[in-house]
Amino acid sequence: MAFNFAVDFDPAHPDLTSDAEVANEIFLQVFNSGDGELFNRLYLEDSISNFSGEPLTGAARLAFFKEFLSSKPTLEAAITFSYVAGDVALMGVDYSIRGTGPDGSPTLLEGVCTDVLRRQKDGRWLMAVDRPVAAKGLVSE
Amino acid sequence: MSQIIADLEKRTELYVDAFNAGDADALEDFYTEEAIAVWEPGKPLTGQARRDYQRAFLSRGPRITAVPRQSFVTSDTALLIVDWTIDTVDESGTAVQLRGIGVDVLRLGEDGVWRYTVDDPYGQED
Numbered sequence: 001m002a003f004n005f006a007v008d009f010d011p012a013h014p015d016l017t018s019d020a021e022v023a024n025e026i027f028l029q030v031f032n033s034g035d036g037e038l039f040n041r042l043y044l045e046d047s048i049s050n051f052s053g054e055p056l057t058g059a060a061r062l063a064f065f066k067e068f069l070s071s072k073p074t075l076e077a078a079i080t081f082s083y084v085a086g087d088v089a090l091m092g093v094d095y096s097i098r099g100t101g102p103d104g105s106p107t108l109l110e111g112v113c114t115d116v117l118r119r120q121k122d123g124r125w126l127m128a129v130d131r132p133v134a135a136k137g138l139v140s141e
Numbered sequence: 142m143s144q145i146i147a148d149l150e151k152r153t154e155l156y157v158d159a160f161n162a163g164d165a166d167a168l169e170d171f172y173t174e175e176a177i178a179v180w181e182p183g184k185p186l187t188g189q190a191r192r193d194y195q196r197a198f199l200s201r202g203p204r205i206t207a208v209p210r211q212s213f214v215t216s217d218t219a220l221l222i223v224d225w226t227i228d229t230v231d232e233s234g235t236a237v238q239l240r241g242i243g244v245d246v247l248r249l250g251e252d253g254v255w256r257y258t259v260d261d262p263y264g265q266e267d
Contacts, residue, residue, distance in 0.1 A: 046215045055213060083185055083259050086175030088218060090246050090259040114264070116220050116246055128218040131211075133265070 003029055014041050015124040016117055018089045020082035023117065023125070031075040036066030043127045044118070050131045073099030073107075080112070087119040088128075095132065111135040145214050149221065149247065152255050153207055160205045165196045171257055173248055178260040203229035210242065217249040222265065242267060 003009065007022045014030070016023040030039050040062045048055045052064045080092040096110035111134040118128040152171070159167040169192060172178075177185045178195070186194050204227065211222040223243040231237050244264025247255045 044215070048213045048215060048220075050213070057215075081183075083177045083179070083261070085177045085187070085246075085258040086173060086248075088246055088248055088258045090244070090261065090264075092264075114220070114244055116218060118215075118218050128215050129213045129220040131213060131220060131222075 003033065005029060011038060011041070013122075013124065014038075014126070016042060016127065017125050018084045018117065018119070020079040020089070020091050023089075023091065023115075024077055024079050024093065028075055028077055031069065032072075034069045034072040036069040037062065039069060040065050044120075047127050048129045049127070050129075071100055073097050077113070089115075089117040089125065091115045091117065108136060109134060145219075146212055149212060149214065149219055149255055150209060152247070153209065153221070153223070156257075157205055157207050160199070160203070163199045163202060165192075165199050168195060168199070172260070173250070173256045173258045176256070176258050176260065178257075178262075179264070180260075180262060182263045198229075201229050203227045207243075219247040219249075219255065221245045221247065225262065241265075 005025070007025055008015070009026055014026065016026055027042065030042060043049060043061065046057055047061070048057050049061050049064070051068065056064055075095060075097050077093040077095040080094055082089060082091045093113045093115065095113050096108065099107045101107045111132055113130060113132040115127060116129040117125045119125050156168070156171050159171065175187065176191065177187050178191045179185045180194055180198065206226050208224045209221060210224050213220040223245060225241060225243050227239040229237060229239065241263045242265040244261040245257055246259040248258045249255055
């Protein structure tokens with residue numbers, strides 16, 4: 001995979017930081033790499049992802065990320081707000097995901113997403129909850 | 142996990158009680174030290190500015206209702222989506238009803254108590 005980070009990124013120990021623009025850049029590049037296992041490392045074991053349309057955690061979340069990202073969908077996202085309170089950050093993004101449906105036709109998902117990030121004991125910031133609200137298209141469709 | 146959600150829902154009920162009693166000191170214990178509240182969209186307040194705003198807001202005798210819409214709870218961090226209404230009065234004393242879909246982030250403290258760390262009452266557009 002070809003990463004082109006303008007920010008520090010250690011694949012073995014990713015840190016989204018509490019800077020919303022840095023977090024967004026890392027999130028985008030890792031998502032767009034198509035590597036579901038690496039993308040899952042941006043989350044904690046008990047973090048909740050609602051990308052699939054259902055709250056997933058642990059092994060179910062990893063399995064979904066691997067499957068969903070394997071077809072290399074392309075995420076675009078822009079930060080709309082960011083509040084950092086101590087060891088927690090709440091960020092908002094406008095997102096769109098372009099992919100390919102089972103029949104080969106292009107698909108588009110877009111909407112707004114609320115992300116909660118948590119600082120770990122080791123200082124790294126990782127996703128605790130993501131909650132997309134789709135304006136167009138659902139992953140489960 | 143259901144016990145944690147029950148704890149959080151109880152916490153919301155107690156928050157509503159403290160709010161409706163107009164008890165600013167009691168309400169303060171529902172927030173973390175670093176908490177951010179966004180009572181007016183785009184204007185996050187923290188620290189003493191947040192406390193002063195809430196005290197002034199409560200002085201008008203507002204009444205709040207809160208109905209949980211969704212809860213996402215990890216071991217120590219929760220995201221709650223809440224439908225709320227507040228009946229209060231505006232600066233001229235005229236009755237007004239405020240409403241919104243709140244986006245709240247709570248943290249589990251070392252004392253075992255969940256507290257609001259981000260309180261964004263207009264966090265989701267309808």
